[in-house]
Amino acid sequence: MRKRIVKRGSRGFLIGLLLLILAVCGGCQGEGQKNPADENTGLGEDAGTKAPAFSDDRGEEASNDSLTVWFLDVGQGSAALVHQKDSWMLIDGGDKETSSYVVSFLKQKGVTKLDYVVISHYDSDHLNGVVGVLNAIPCSQVLAPEDYGTDTKIYDSFQQVCKEKELAVSHPQLGEEFAFSHSSFRVVSPASYEYEEGNSNSLGIRLEYEENSFLICGDCTEESEQDLLYLGVDVKSDVFAANHHGSRYSNSPEFLEAVSPNAVVISCGKGNSYGHPDASVLLSVQNLGADLYRTDLQGEITAASDGKNIVFDQEACMDYRSGPELREEESKEDDKDSGSDIKLFQEEVRPYYGEDEQLSEEETEQPNHESVGEDSYILNTNTKKFHKKGCSSVEEIKEENIGYGSDREELIGMGYAPCKRCEP
Ligand SMILES: [Zn+2]
Ligand SMILES: [Zn+2]
Incomplete structure (x- = not known):
């Protein structure tokens, strides 16, 4: 059953007009702004145009011009794919454990070229999944924060892939606008790239299609939120991807009020160890009267806008149990049935831990996605080999080169070869 959100207010008409003007202007804001439609040539008829429109139980098809946003289920992390006509944009890519899932999700949607990676x-x-995607799918433009002093191996891999693929990386400033098919998006955060905490430097965008809008600001913190409010940045949006997985150190009631969303989507891992989402944030969302969607409870969530209404692929969950509550429930279940393979596996192969203290919260996440289950393969992203879980070669793989995959054919399609020792 789909959920229909009716857009409030009449300012939409004016925004629609403005958008039309912007769209007509095309690339008049310099090289930062491209009309992706102009570039989609030479890739064959199929290139980036495969319709992602989903049918609902009433047999309706989302219109061809609709703007679709998929909030992917990447466990503890964030990733969203955006599509309209023949334009595609990826906003974040989740962590290492779901990197190959994100790549195959994009391929399954028919993405052969990304207009933007944010x-x-x-x-x-x-970042992890983004590196995986950039390795596998061509991209016209990468938008990312200025380097705020990041010193991690995954950041090195990111720089390496940008160099190898000669990718154009730009660091857009607050207020900059970009065209995206019939839509546009504006940079709404951060105020500057000078925050000490990495999360505060989160590059956030407000995506607009006629009367509808989506706000996606990564792990934007309360500090950053306060500055945006102080500057009077327009963050009002229909759909709000909760900041920092619903953390209590973001999503202040004042900010939520300014966004005034009709729907809030929280991307987080079920039973994560960080307390996402926090009870206080869930209470604020409840007080707003907004619909609540959660990837930890509902998996992948799809929202499609026809410019007037936004339709979700499922009912809102309206489940206000906080991360810690769910974790407690899960540990009780674990006590009942301990010793599963997945648990052992998580202890054997740990995700990469950053040295930067500020990153430790994010970096120490345990894999909890289905892709690390029983029939998964361990990848060496450096040598492009894949192994069975217990293969002795796995111990020799450097942590930063470890990846996961579950689809043998997909892996081979991505250029991976089976290990000769374990013959997966
Ligand atoms: Zn995060
Ligand atoms: Zn973060």
Whole structure:
């Protein structure tokens, strides 16, 4: 059953007009702004145009011009894919454990070229999957924060792939606008790239299609939120991707009020160890009367806008149990049935831990996505080999080169070869 959000207010008409003007202006804001439609040539008829429109139980099809946003289920992390007509944009890519899932999700949607890849910030639960995608799919333009002093291996890999693929990386400033098919998006955070804390430097965008809008700001912190409010940045949006996975150190009641969303989507891992989402944030969302969607409870969540209404692919969950509550429930279940393979596996192969203290919260996340389950393979992203879980070669793989995959054919398609020792 789909959920329909009716857009409030009449300012939409004016925004629509403004958008039309912007769209007509095309690339008049310099090289930062491109009309992706102009570039989609030479890739064959299929290139980037495969319709992602989903049918609902009434047999309706989302219109061809609709703007679709998929909030991917990447466990503890964030990743969103945006599509309209023949334009595609990825906003963050989740962590290492779901990197190959994100790549195959994009391929399954028919993405052969990305017009934009937006990296909110350089924490691994946002950046890791992006590196995987940039390795696999061509991209016209990468938007990312200025280097705020990141010193992690995944950041090195990011720089390396940008160099190898000769990718154009720009660091847009507050207020900059970009065209995206019939829509546009504006940079709404950060106020500057000078915050000490990495999360505060999160590059956030407000995506607009006629009367509808989506706000996605990575792990934007309360400090950053306060500055945006002080500057009077327009953050009012229909759909709000909760900041920092619903953390209590973001999503202040004042900020939520300014956003005034009709729907809030929280991307976080079920039973994560950080307390996401926080009870106080869930209470604020409840007080706002906004619909609540959660990837930890509902998996992938899809929202499609026809410019007037936004339709979700499922009912809002309206489940206000906080991360810690769910974690407690889960540990009780674990006590009942301990010793599963997945648990052992998580202890054997740990995700990369950053040295930067500020990143430790994000970086120490345990994998909890299904892709690390029983029938998964361990990848060496450096040598492009894949192994069975217990293969002795796995111990020799450097942590920063470890990846996961579950689809053998997909892996081979991505250029991976089976290990000769374990013959997966
Ligand atoms: Zn994060
Ligand atoms: Zn972060």
